[in-house]
Amino acid sequence: MASFAEFEAAAPEFAAAGRRLLVGADGVAIAFLASVARDGRPHLSPICPIFCDADLYLSAGKHSPKASDLIDGPFVLHAFLGANDEEFQLAGRARRVDAEAERVAVHAAIPFKAFGRADPIFRFSIERALWVYWERVGQPDTQALRRRWSVGE
Secondary structure (H helix, E strand, O other), rough: OHHHHHHHHHHHHHHHHHHHHEEEEOOOEEEEEEEEOOOOEEEEEEOOOEEEEOOEEEEEEOOOOOOOHHOOOOEEEEOOOOOOHHHHEEEEEEEEEEOOHHHHHHHHHHHOOOOOOOOOEEEEEEEEEEEEEEEEOOOOOEEEEEEEEEEOO
């Protein structure tokens, strides 16, 4: 597993595309989070991931399904589609953050105040990423270019 900073160091162009697709012009990151409940039911939620120091985080309402899904659980994070249907996706495991200093740093990095101080915070550890963009958009030979990255590459 890798932090977002380790991902950026290993694949800078790939990570830059991901950050560009995740973070809007207003500085707020928005994405879809796919997670799995303990009974195996999938969940899909719009979220605001938080870039803080070397990592990527999520603050989740303590009673939301994603808070119980993510306790040491797998996730897939998918950015909203970019121009010409450009895509970016991260997958890995989420870990709950209980260290007070790290929680304070994450709250300080949130560009708006919609989260409660007692809400759980999760750090995303990245296992793999997918970046899809298109060549010759709108022409008969349009094709998707899929780039993949995984830890250890």
